[in-house]
Amino acid sequence: MPPLPSELAYVPFVSVEHMMGLVHHIGIETVLRELADEIEADFKRWELFDKTPRVASHSDVGVIELMPTSDGEMYGFKYVNGHPKNTKEGLQTVTAFGLLADVNSGYPKLLSEMTVLTALRTAATSAMVAKHLAPKGSTTMAMIGNGAQSEFQCLAFKAICGIDTVRLFDIDPAATAKAARNLTGHGLNVVSCKTGEESMEGAQIITTCTADKQYATILTDNMIGEGVHINAIGGDCPGKTELHRDILLRSDIFVEYPEQTWVEGEIQQLDEGHPITEMWQVITGQAKGRTSDKQITLFDSVGFAIEDFSALRYVSKAIEGTAYFTRLDMLADPDDPRDLFGMLERSKD
Amino acid sequence: MPPLPSELAYVPFVSVEHMMGLVHHIGIETVLRELADEIEADFKRWELFDKTPRVASHSDVGVIELMPTSDGEMYGFKYVNGHPKNTKEGLQTVTAFGLLADVNSGYPKLLSEMTVLTALRTAATSAMVAKHLAPKGSTTMAMIGNGAQSEFQCLAFKAICGIDTVRLFDIDPAATAKAARNLTGHGLNVVSCKTGEESMEGAQIITTCTADKQYATILTDNMIGEGVHINAIGGDCPGKTELHRDILLRSDIFVEYPEQTWVEGEIQQLDEGHPITEMWQVITGQAKGRTSDKQITLFDSVGFAIEDFSALRYVSKAIEGTAYFTRLDMLADPDDPRDLFGMLERSKD
Structure with a gap:
């Protein structure tokens, strides 16, 4: 019998099924709240992170990206693709997985699916930011674009910002019907709307999350009244925007x-040099967030590696003592590090 | 019962145990030969590859790197760490895993351990290159540095270049003893030597593979006679070299x-501008390799992403129809790509 791999050879792996089980085990709103806390904590120590730009490999039909970051103790990266044409072929536009490793040894410490986790962290980030920027006492959110991300956004704004009403709109009524159905029983008033204008009636928060690749104009200027907070999620690659200039x-x-x-x-x-504010500076008190009732605040969100890092670290802690992971024999760890070949030889027996 | 994940949600995974089983199933020398062929084929179409530089995250004690590449059809990357101090702690200096994905869909198609596989591909690359550069009829190789890579090098040079004798030397006699023991029964004459000079007696090929981090001088000028081929593997990061200038x-x-x-x-x-030759140009006939019996040829090998890509593609084909992999539920693949939340909801039942 070949010797069993040592404990060090194993990497905890969270599959899609385990991730979903973990979310139900903890409760989705608790997960969203805890994720938001984890992300906010990392925004507070933003300057400490190694912020490598994402490494993209483009083709005619899509992009594959690696998004690494490190806080000096842990290293994380996410693999994520973006293939808008996939939907037509019955595939996900975006799939993702991520890895967390120990900077001191270089050994991977967690491999996790990140398709579900990215949806959760994106929603948690949006709501955490809105907690800082949206008008106090906001109760109603317009949710424009009712695709894969929309229900996660609605629940995160309920759990983190106290929203009680969501007003759904999508150019495809079937998407709105799907989102409304999925949100049933989650304690939100769900209003399905026939136009973008209708969805914004009475809303203090406007979330846009559409999947158009071209420069689109989901929101035009006359649709936006004073004092609202806009959470713009959908514009997230060159040539893809949602709001009128x-x-x-x-x-x-x-x-x-x-x-x-x-x-x-x-x-x-916009022209280079247009004033923008970094969100971590608002959270640490170094920059101002909302300063008046009439101000329109806009979170121009594209998703950043640190949010994935926070999410992976959260999952790494959350699975401890649960059955929501397996262990992968992913690292060769011979008793004598110089004797890799001997390990191979002995495995023959 | 929640619906089972679709076929598309699964990614084949080759663990360390499966990789070792696969190597024994095929035979290690056959694996080395087939890997060399695969790597050589990719060197022949070198210009076609997307050659992103590796993305490194450095710390005081080591480095974690991502090495991506693509041939336009498949995309691959390797995660690899380098932590010289790990050996003292009973850990591997280098651990690695890799991923292959379909450029057209962005979906991962293979996840594999790459600690064992990197040892194999490094040896296969060295021997493939030596096939082009070493003196014809070479029979003897000096193997200086008898660590984790050494036995793989010896077998690759036997399988691919027809070497029948290896002369081992390491500053640590225990390492030499380990390598000699491991090579028993593999059809090589193994000679354990007490000095570097002794190991080079009668050798047409000199392989250096030591792990020193500092500028070291494993070979000095007076040790090297004319006509030999030097395969320098150990110098592979800034500040780490093995040969005298x-x-x-x-x-x-x-x-x-x-x-x-x-x-x-x-x-x-060397000074910038010193003449060097790219190996792919030798293999395609665009540049000259060895042109005389007296010439010293030197392969200054650091390991490149394309070699990992070739190796992952080889494994991807080699596991077909075998039991040397499992399938990971790593990709969320809902029936309706827009209904990620619905998939999550239904998994509760």
């Missing part, structure tokens, strides 16, 4: 990581 | 990817 000019704009947002976010439409 | 000045130098080798290879010691 005039809205940007009326708003105070908050971003995750300027170097990335200038390339991928709504602010692609 | 004078040897470089007497040699014709061949490299994988100049941009990387200038930073990581033996040629760190």
Whole structure:
């Protein structure tokens, strides 16, 4: 019998099924709240992170990206693809997985699916930011674009910002019907709307999350009244925006990581040098967030590696003592590190 | 009962145990030969590859790197760490895993351990290159540095270059004893030597693979006679070299990817502009390899992403129809791509 791999050879792995089980085990709203806390804690120590730009490999039909970051103790990266044409072929536009490793040894410490986890962390980030920027006492959110991310957004804003009503709109009524059905029983008043204008009636928060690749204008200037908070999720690659430029000019704009947002976010439409505020500075009190009732605040979100890092670290802690992971024999760990070949030889017996 | 994940949700995974089983199933020398063929085929279409530089995250004690590449059809990357101090703690200096994905869909198609696989591909690359550069009819190799890579090198040179004798030397006699023991029964004459000079007696090929981090001088100029081929594996990061500069000045130098080798290879010691030859050009006949019996050829190898890509593609084909992999539920693949939340909800039942 070949000797069993040592404990060090194993990497905890969270499959899609285990991730879903973990979410139900903890409760989705608790997960969203705890994730938001984890992300906020990392925004507070933003300067400490190694912020490598994402490494993209482009093709005619999509992109595959690696998004690494490190806080000096742990290293994390996410693999994520973006293939808009996949939907037509019955595939996900975006799939993702991530890894957390120990900086001191270089050994991987967690491998996890990140398709479900990214949906959760994106929603948690949006709501955490809105907690800082949206009008106090906000109760109603317009949710424009009712695709894969929409229900996660609605629940995160309920759990973290206290929203009680969501007003859904999508150019495809079937998407709205799907989201409304999925949100049943989650304690939200769900209103299905026939136009974007209708969805914004009485809303203090407007979330846009559409999947158009071209420069689109989901929101035009005359649709936006004063005092609202706009949470713009859908614009997240070069050439993909959702808001009319005039809205940007009326708003105070908050971003995750300027170097990335200038390339991928709504602010692609603006001239370089236009004032923007980094969200971590608002959270640490170094910059102002909302300063008046009439101000339009805009979170131009593209998703940043640190949010994935926070999410992976959260999962790494959350699975401890549960059955929501397996262990992968992913690392060769011979008794004598110099004797890799001997390990191979002995495995023959 | 929640519905089972679709076929598309699964990613084949090759564990360390499965990799070792696969190697024994095929036979290690056959694996080395087939890997060399696969790598050589990719060197022949070198220009076609997307050659992103590796993305490194450095700390005081080591480095974690992502090495991505793509041929336009498949995308691959390797995660690899380098922590020289790990050995003292009973850990591997280098651990690695890799992923292959479909460029057209962005979906991962293989996840594999790469600690064992990297040892195999490094040896296969060395021997494939030596097939082009070493003196014809070479029978004897000096193997200097008898650590984790050494036995793989010896077998690859036997399988691919027809070497029948290896002369082992390491500053630690225990390492030499380990390598000699491991090589027993593999059809090689194994000679354990007490000095570097002794190991080079009668050798047409000299392989150096030591793990020193500092600028070391494993080979000095007076040790090297004319006509030999030097296969320098150990110098593979900034500040880590093995050969005296004078040897470089007497040699014709061949490299994988100049941009990387200038930073990581033996040629760190040379002035910019010193003539070097890219190995893919030798293999395609665009540049000359060995042109005389008296010439010293030097392969300044640092390991390049394309070799990992070739190795992952080889494994991906080799596991077909075998039991040497499992399937990971790593990708969320709901029936309706827009209904990720619905998939999560239904998993509760």
